[in-house]
Amino acid sequence: MTAYGATSIDLPVLVTEQFRLRPFQSDDVDWVYEISLDPEMLRWVSLPVPYKRSHAQFFVENIAIARAHNGTGANFVIENAVTGQPLGRIGLHRKPDRAAEVGYWLAAHARGSGVMTAAVRAACQWGFSPEGMGLRRILWHALVGNVGSRKVAERAGFTIHANTESQSWRGHPTEKWSGVLIAAQ
Ligand SMILES: CC(C)(COP(=O)(O)OP(=O)(O)OC[C@H]1O[C@@H](n2cnc3c(N)ncnc32)[C@H](O)[C@@H]1OP(=O)(O)O)[C@@H](O)C(=O)NCCC(=O)NCCS
Numbered sequence: 001m002t003a004y005g006a007t008s009i010d011l012p013v014l015v016t017e018q019f020r021l022r023p024f025q026s027d028d029v030d031w032v033y034e035i036s037l038d039p040e041m042l043r044w045v046s047l048p049v050p051y052k053r054s055h056a057q058f059f060v061e062n063i064a065i066a067r068a069h070n071g072t073g074a075n076f077v078i079e080n081a082v083t084g085q086p087l088g089r090i091g092l093h094r095k096p097d098r099a100a101e102v103g104y105w106l107a108a109h110a111r112g113s114g115v116m117t118a119a120v121r122a123a124c125q126w127g128f129s130p131e132g133m134g135l136r137r138i139l140w141h142a143l144v145g146n147v148g149s150r151k152v153a154e155r156a157g158f159t160i161h162a163n164t165e166s167q168s169w170r171g172h173p174t175e176k177w178s179g180v181l182i183a184a185q
Helices: 024-037 039-044 053-070 115-128 147-155
Strands: 019-023 073-080 086-095 101-105 139-144 163-171 170-184
Touching: 019 115, 019 163, 024 039, 024 053, 024 086, 053 073, 053 086, 073 115, 086 115, 101 115, 101 147, 101 170, 115 139, 115 147, 139 147, 147 170
Parallel strands: 101 139
Antiparallel strands: 019 073, 073 086, 086 101, 139 170, 163 170
């Protein structure tokens, strides 16, 4: 038992025609590092700057893999179903009251194809299911201006709140959008 009464999460491989969602492995560090150097990642995702390979290693081992073991989050690699090429990541991090926060990013070459909207739908459907995380609500946040992330959330069915929320971003006050997806009854 850990935070919010969570036990370890047994991550499945979720298969669609276009891509697979699979658990992270320790040899995922190199491509995570390469993707994380992309300017859009550094602009919109809360990453350390300058970003080093050790940060990618920490993400893979201490976040993606460790959180499934301690039950605090589920992180999947999105990979091409035919070639096995890693395309990005989608994660659900537990919050109180059977909620989780979704986070996602894609390699620049994989953007603009609708992959992320389909991955968000697949991961959220699994997260709501009793054999998944048994969630009731999934929360989404993005810095104001991250239109790509917002469109993905909207297309995946999230309701975006009209008001923005204040937050600190790299030591500066800024605003974020937020939204919610509720489990079907
Ligand atoms: C956010 C992200 C996952 C979206 O994936 P994507 O493959 O680009 O998504 P889509 O191609 O479905 O694009 C979504 C829509 O947003 C639009 N869009 C993307 N970036 C935009 C921008 N900077 N300004 C305006 N519109 C933008 C696209 O044109 C598309 O709209 P359209 O289909 O009506 O033309 C991807 O851009 C990414 O990984 N970005 C960097 C990391 C990040 O921001 N993660 C989210 C943190 S909250």
